[in-house]
Amino acid sequence: xxxxxxxxxxxxxxxxxxxxxxxxxxxxxxxxxxxxxxxxxxxxxxxxxxxxxxxxxxxxxxxxxxxxxxxxxxxxxxxxxxxxxxxxxxxxxxxxxxxxxxxxxxxxxxxxxxxxxxxxxxxxxxxxxxxxxxxxxxxxxxxxxxxxxxxxxxxxxxxxxxxxxxxxxxxxxxxxxxxxxxxxxxxxxxxxxxxxxxxxxxxxxxxxxxxxxxxxxxxxxxxxxxxxxxxxxxxxxxxxxxxxxxxxxxxxxxxxxxxxxxxxxxxxxxxxxxxxxxxxxxxxxxxxxxxxxxx
Amino acid sequence: xxxxxxxxxxxxxxxxxxxxxxxxxxxxxxxxxxxxxxxxxxxxxxxxxxxxxxxxxxxxxxxxxxxxxxxxxxxxxxxxxxxxxxxxxxxxxxxxxxxxxxxxxxxxxxxxxxxxxxxxxxxxxxxxxxxxxxxxxxxxxxxxxxxxxxxxxxxxxxxxxxxxxxxxxxxxxxxxxxxxxxxxxxxxxxxxxxxxxxxxxxxxxxxxxxxxxxxxxxxxxxxxxxxxxxxxxxxxxxxxxxxxxxxxxxxxxxxxxxxxxxxxxxxxxxxxxxxxxxxxxxxxxxxxxxxxxxxxxxxxxxxxxxxxxxxxxxxxxxxxxxxxxxxxxxxxxxxxxxxxxxxxxxxxx
Numbered sequence: 001x002x003x004x005x006x007x008x009x010x011x012x013x014x015x016x017x018x019x020x021x022x023x024x025x026x027x028x029x030x031x032x033x034x035x036x037x038x039x040x041x042x043x044x045x046x047x048x049x050x051x052x053x054x055x056x057x058x059x060x061x062x063x064x065x066x067x068x069x070x071x072x073x074x075x076x077x078x079x080x081x082x083x084x085x086x087x088x089x090x091x092x093x094x095x096x097x098x099x100x101x102x103x104x105x106x107x108x109x110x111x112x113x114x115x116x117x118x119x120x121x122x123x124x125x126x127x128x129x130x131x132x133x134x135x136x137x138x139x140x141x142x143x144x145x146x147x148x149x150x151x152x153x154x155x156x157x158x159x160x161x162x163x164x165x166x167x168x169x170x171x172x173x174x175x176x177x178x179x180x181x182x183x184x185x186x187x188x189x190x191x192x193x194x195x196x197x198x199x200x201x202x203x204x205x206x207x208x209x210x211x212x213x214x215x216x217x218x219x220x221x222x223x224x225x226x227x228x229x230x231x232x233x234x235x236x237x238x239x240x241x242x243x244x245x246x247x248x249x250x251x252x253x254x255x256x257x258x259x260x261x262x263x264x265x266x267x268x269x270x271x272x273x274x275x276x277x278x279x280x281x282x283x284x285x286x287x288x289x290x291x292x293x294x295x
Numbered sequence: 296x297x298x299x300x301x302x303x304x305x306x307x308x309x310x311x312x313x314x315x316x317x318x319x320x321x322x323x324x325x326x327x328x329x330x331x332x333x334x335x336x337x338x339x340x341x342x343x344x345x346x347x348x349x350x351x352x353x354x355x356x357x358x359x360x361x362x363x364x365x366x367x368x369x370x371x372x373x374x375x376x377x378x379x380x381x382x383x384x385x386x387x388x389x390x391x392x393x394x395x396x397x398x399x400x401x402x403x404x405x406x407x408x409x410x411x412x413x414x415x416x417x418x419x420x421x422x423x424x425x426x427x428x429x430x431x432x433x434x435x436x437x438x439x440x441x442x443x444x445x446x447x448x449x450x451x452x453x454x455x456x457x458x459x460x461x462x463x464x465x466x467x468x469x470x471x472x473x474x475x476x477x478x479x480x481x482x483x484x485x486x487x488x489x490x491x492x493x494x495x496x497x498x499x500x501x502x503x504x505x506x507x508x509x510x511x512x513x514x515x516x517x518x519x520x521x522x523x524x525x526x527x528x529x530x531x532x533x534x535x536x537x538x539x540x541x542x543x544x545x546x547x548x549x550x551x552x553x554x555x556x557x558x559x560x561x562x563x564x565x566x567x568x569x570x571x572x573x574x575x576x577x578x579x580x581x582x583x584x585x586x587x588x589x590x591x592x593x594x595x596x597x598x599x600x601x602x603x604x605x606x607x608x609x610x611x612x613x614x615x616x617x618x619x620x621x622x623x624x625x626x627x628x629x630x631x632x633x634x635x636x637x638x639x640x641x642x643x644x
Binding site: 096101107112114274282285 | 357363418421422424425426428429430432433434436437440441443444451550551554557558561590591593594596597598600601604605608
């Protein structure tokens with residue numbers, strides 16, 4: 001048996017899974033704490049990709065081209081986008097907490113449309129990518145882009161970091177408590193509005209990280225955000241809303257299933273994912289790792 | 296005593312709510328559209344009607360049952376494809392189709408959409424809220440990808456072209472009145488359904504599902520029947536779409552298309568029967584005009600939706616209705632004061 005195509009799909013599936021995880025983790029946190037399903041999450045990711053690209057280009061002009069400039073570019077984009085997320089929550093999102101679910105969805109969907117066109121206005125229709133000039137390495141009888149291991153490594157590192165952050169820090173504990181009972185946290189004298197804005201900023205920051213890290217692998221293009229957000233919904237549903245472990249496992253499932261389906265049914269890779277979502281929602285609506293209480 | 300002083304508009308309002316007067320105005324406007332110069336507005340008017348019907352069918356789920364579907368376009372698209380495929384099978388080698396065959400192909404859309412809605416709904420009605428929304432989204436996308444990739448059966452992403460209706464219906468005014476008649480009948484049937492005991496049972500499901508269950512309403516069956524009804528009416532709209540645009544494509548089933556129904560409903564107002572149709576008038580006409588001047592249509596509609604969600608949560612009709620009711624309450628209060636000031640002729644307990 002020729003192992004090469006499977007190895008290729010495995011690595012690309014895992015790197016895809018990591019991007020989905022970085023996005024879905026933020027999505028799941030925001031939903032867990034604020035009960036808002038943020039349609040615009042992937043659009044913010046896309047915007048971050050373009051911002052990273054611009055910072056990278058600017059730095060390259062200043063200091064000469066070097067792949068290492070990607071690091072400050074990503075850091076800058078994460079900082080900028082977190083601030084943007086914080087402002088977005090304060091200015092818009094917070095007005096919808098008392099509203100019905102469809103209105104919340106519509107508000108964030110309006111942001112998808114607006115931000116999509118803002119990207120078009122600022123960066124035009126051209127796709128943007130960063131070429132780091134890394135050479136593919138030979139392994140398992142095929143050529144693999146080693147940058148995929150950077151993405152996979154980043155994903156795992158963030159997963160561990162996020163877990164430690166939520167388990168060990170004071171802020172993490174407050175966030176977990178807020179997922180459980182917002183009114184109780186508020187009654188204990190913690191300023192819920194600040195927690196909300198910070199969680200939103202954290203989620204957008206994670207998305208920005210994903211956008212920057214992914215940039216050398218796939219170009220940022222208009223419309224990709226819609227594909228990705230639907231897959232993130234799939235991840236969050238399969239894993240269970242509010243469960244970090246579930247989100248991580250589900251990201252890997254979705255990433256791997258997607259990239260292996262491409263081998264057998266290229267047009268239907270997403271259909272396979274939706275089949276899994278349907279199966280999970282019918283059999284276990286609260287997801288593989290979620291708890292039945294939240295509905 | 297106030298009843299005598301009320302005019303016909305007030306009586307219409309009393310009988311049908313805000314939908315009464317608005318429907319009358321829309322109908323009058325609809326009859327006038329073909330007299331506007333050029334074919335452009337007749338064309339836009341037909342689109343308004345088809346999407347209006349689609350949005351109203353969506354509102355059976357959202358406004359009356361309280362569940363939001365992000366996969367409603369699946370039934371619109373399935374209806375469109377059923378009609379398009381029968382149309383293609385029945386048309387002659389010269390690309391022409393007879394009146395009888397044309398009408399027959401239109402009839403294929405709704406039942407096929409109903410059947411698919413029955414299967415999809417069977418699973419979806421077990422869930423509510425965000426889970427209902429995502430399951431409908433997942434089914435819609437699944438159907439989209441099936442149509443998209445089943446090349447031998449549906450022609451895949453090429454879509455089906457050449458759906459040229461018979462000569463009589465090629466005239467845009469004739470097709471417009473044909474669509475108007477179908478949409479008017481469909482809307483009347485939908486109105487009847489929403490005002491029936493079944494329609495009121497749906498409203499209790501919307502307001503409190505558990506309590507409705509305690510009262511003996513069979514929650515799942517009611518939801519499923521409504522889901523199939525909504526799918527059928529979406530199928531009628533879809534069946535009209537193919538011959539109108541002369542083609543169908545898989546995008547008709549996608550969630551972008553479902554989103555249009557949601558937008559229209561929210562713009563017009565989900566709280567009233569006719570709201571989604573008014574939403575379609577605003578959305579479709581605005582789109583036709585804005586696209587003439589700019590490619591930034593998403594930015595425009597996104598901003599409008601943002602403003603509506605923030606400042607007019609009940610949509611346009613919701614906002615107007617609130618005003619009317621406030622004015623009436625004030626008038627009634629003033630009337631009551633006047634009555635109290637005058638010597639009471641008759642006292643009733």
